[in-house]
Amino acid sequence: xxxxxxxxxxxxxxxxxxxxxxxxxxxxxxxxxxxxxxxxxxxxxxxxxxxxxxxxxxxxxxxxxxxxxxxxxxxxxxxxxxxxxxxxxxxxxxxxxxxxxxxxxxxxxxxxxxxxx
Numbered sequence: 524x525x526x527x528x529x530x531x532x533x534x535x536x537x538x539x540x541x542x543x544x545x546x547x548x549x550x551x552x553x554x555x556x557x558x559x560x561x562x563x564x565x566x567x568x569x570x571x572x573x574x575x576x577x578x579x580x581x582x583x584x585x586x587x588x589x590x591x592x593x594x595x596x597x598x599x600x601x602x603x604x605x606x607x608x609x610x611x612x613x614x615x616x617x618x619x620x621x622x623x624x625x626x627x628x629x630x631x632x633x634x635x636x637x638x639x640x
Contacts, residue, residue: 526566526634527615529605531626535574535598551625555618559607564618568605602626 540548559565574593581588593600605622609615615631623629 524608524610525615526638527607527609527612527618528630528632528634529607529615529619529622530601530630530632531570531603531622532599532628532630533602535600548626552622555621555625556605558621559605559618564607564609564614566606566608568603570603571601574600 556565556568559568575591577591577593579590579592581590603626605618607615607618609618612631612633615633619629619631
């Protein structure tokens with residue numbers, strides 16, 4: 524089986540969901556997590572704190588630097604992710620559709636063949 528990364532994207536400055544809407548997202552996401560685990564598709568998943576909690580570590584010319592904030596200055600950020608195991612891309616896209624219905628836009632990317640061993 525191949526592994527896929529399903530990443531949830533949010534847009535900075537978009538209207539924040541209400542507490543009630545967030546509870547619905549959490550409930551639906553939990554239901555999808557349970558379903559993935561029940562069929563053996565689940566590898567790992569989690570939500571992320573906001574981009575301002577990030578630290579970027581770089582090594583240039585042998586010197587390490589660390590800077591606060593996200594790697595890229597952009598309005599779109601990864602808010603959470605799943606790593607799933609599927610037979611093929613079509614199966615991964617079916618999971619992504621369920622995830623997107625629960626929590627918004629989801630990008631699907633396969634792991635490279637070296638990561639599959």
